[in-house]
Amino acid sequence: MRHACRSVAFRRAPAPVFQPLLPDDPDEVAGYRLFARLGAGGMGRVYLSYTPGGRPVALKVVRPEFAEDSEFRRRFSQEVANAQRIHGLYTAQVIDSGTAADAPWLVTAYVPGPSLQQVVREHGPLPVRTVLLLLGGIAEALQAIHSVSVVHRDLKPANVLVAADGPRVIDFGIARAADATALTGTGYRIGSPAFMAPEQAQGGAITPATDVFALGALAAYVASGVPPFGEGPETAVLYRVVHEQPDLAGVPAELRELLLRCLAKSPEERPKPAEIIEVAREHPAVGGQLRFADNWLPLPVSTEITRRSDLPRTPPRPAPAVPSAPPVPSAPPVPAMAPPTVPVTVVEPPSGAVLPPQGAEAFTAPLPPPQPTVQLPAPAVALAPAPAPAGKRRGVSWRTLLTVALVMALGGALVGVLLSRGDAGPKTGSSSGNSGSGQQQAVDAPTTPGADDSPVTAPTGPDSTDTPGGGVSATGGPTGWTPLVSKVELDIPAAEYSSEAYRVDLTAGKLIAPGTNGKWVLGLHNTGGAGGSRANTFVSDGDDDSDFAVITDSSVTPGQCNTALDTHPDSDLTFGHAGAGRLLCVRDRSTHDIAIAAIEVADEQTGEVKLSVSTWQGGS
Structure with a gap:
């Protein structure tokens, strides 16, 4: 009963429900303006949007690697067509889709509530009356699903959201098509083993x-x-599912008979959804009516639903307004002649001088762009103004305007050069080919307390010089977590791989020798069958169990990891799925600590693993 001992002392502040859009997120998809990120999982990203009439919706966009798979597109189209036929009150209605788009997408009704997995993890087991009401609502959802000859096949706590007026069964279309495409060919079954x-x-x-x-x-x-x-x-859990009876010792006695019937090994012995609804309705704890009144949920869960109902109504990245230029005083036409020669004096900046940051605004009016043929002089320049012609009235001449433009052209470019030179020391985690990209600059920026989550990036390929897991500051951390380990590169060599291989101590950020115990350990497990074949899998074999999520985005923050672990946890941790170039999110179920492993090598045949680990301690 390890779960019953969870202490609220380890509970961190709730993660924000509506996360800001990242630089690589689109502003809109097929006319749907995106307002926030709701999460990201193994098959796509989920955003908050609105219908033209103002109803909130969840818009899911498929990952590029699935979009390029013709078999996935075929399955996705079929699954979406099936889902659109389901019209149950306890299912999240499929509203719109783009199965032929470059990046396929799906729109469902937005449900302002956490998943059952989040509820149990954060608040513990639910009362008998609440469980009975959930049984009745989900059974009615199954009636609607089965009435159109569809079987969900992956009903689990993460796929049931809790709203004020009852549960909602979700995850039609994308997940099943993705699972079928990625796993069926390798011998895995669609679904979650538990x-x-x-x-x-x-x-x-x-x-x-x-x-x-x-x-x-x-x-x-x-x-x-x-x-x-x-x-x-997985293999151990599946063995127990097939050959052993369920352990219901922690289930209240008045629920055991019904649940044992549902968990019968033979499909013919299980009750129909209509019978489940009837048994739940007649239970004394319900009182003859399945009604989702205001008090059907514990107060902390109702509070969480209220928090998720406070929807953002303003797009996070409004289009910048184009500033209007101030009126320009009238001036005589510029004669068609070559520009005058401006004398240039080279001046070294004084010691300790501070240059303005690149891109700092010095004028409010638009300025001419720098001329591409101008050759940069030494580190700083001072331009001597041309003397004003005698006998002219005071005003702005074309020579003065040209001089100012040249100063700004040279000065702006020069400041950038000087800043680059000041930054030219060795940097960990940046490659020569990508050092100028905006994304890499954001990743390399150090974090400060209270700043947004600092992302971890996946390796870019076998020839990349990027440090796996780059972009995590050792001195700062995202809101709600304290950094423990930052970008520690570890290598479990093939020669050492066996049932007693070296393992990763996630808390200390180091390898530990065979036979050595660790508080929170990420190890390897060979689930291969006869003939010496390997099916290497990442496992957590420390004192506390963990949740996992495989991320195929190029970068992820601890906050996004936490959301993915809540909404799309992974049970397939084999090297074929959690392989090279992917990010593995791990969360300790007792302390809520977050670890992100950027996997560079995960050799299925030899068991060699190279990865970079960053860890954050759960906040209060």
């Missing part, structure tokens, strides 16, 4: 009874705080 029916685990026929089994496992988790078939490596 909530997978025996026939699904064995590759048998998938029927509506498969979803009933998942509902029973989900309800047992919500009522007790632990999955009925335990946790650990």
